[in-house]
Amino acid sequence: MLELRNVHGGYGKITILNGVSFKIPKASITTMIGPNGAGKSTVFKAIFGLLQIHSGQILLGDQEVTGQTPRQMIAHGVTYVPQGRNVVPQLSVYHNLELGGITAPNQAKVRQRIEAVMDQFPMLREFRNRKAIELSGGQQKQLEVARSLLLDPKLVLMDEPSIGLSPNMVREVFQTLIRLRDSGVTILMVEQNAKAALALSDYGLVLELGQTRMHDNAKKLLTDPRVGQLFLGGHVHEDVAVDGR
């Protein structure tokens, strides 16, 4: 579904990604972990067309999409849910959902998708006329996730979906991701809540100093002592490039 081949890139003259390579299959959840500043969010920006790629390739299926614009990526079925709160606080839940489909040529279809998405998230139907700011943090995150589904994406890039949420809300957001994966969507996420995220993921990626250092089954990474070492501030010295399911 998504492949990065030795991607190098950065902001202006600053290089942040120094060789990122991985391949993730359709209908899977992959969690990307690594120390602060490793370049995890930058990987998302590279995929979504928000970063200058110096070399390497990004492929969606068989199609090369390196350097395409966010609009083109959306047209390919990719959505990006950035870190933080990204709902429009004074607009209603319904209006926020409509914004997710604003680029679609067929607005009648968008309205149908809103109904379908509200079926998936009954809370949103219940609060459809409330201002987004009146929702709890977890509900706002669910609204964002729901909005990202308006264009029926194939690949969702999700940066820290659980940040600032209570444990119950984290569970709800994670359940949502599992449901999405089970409906055929491919998810790549970054999570500080690494253990819980790896536990629900199919694959895990470790990024360090802008390079992929490990890529393996999520369960294997969870029990790998080097991953523990990394979270304690150590460094991974060996590359592991096993890709299985």
Ligand SMILES: Nc1ncnc2c1ncn2[C@@H]1O[C@H](COP(=O)(O)OP(=O)(O)OP(=O)(O)O)[C@@H](O)[C@H]1O
């Ligand atoms: N717009 C920008 N311009 C210049 N440098 C940037 C920009 N955004 C991020 N960086 C730098 O890129 C590096 C990687 O940042 P990035 O946000 O990708 O890391 P991260 O692994 O997601 O970190 P965290 O876990 O702290 O969110 C950092 O050194 C950061 O300062």
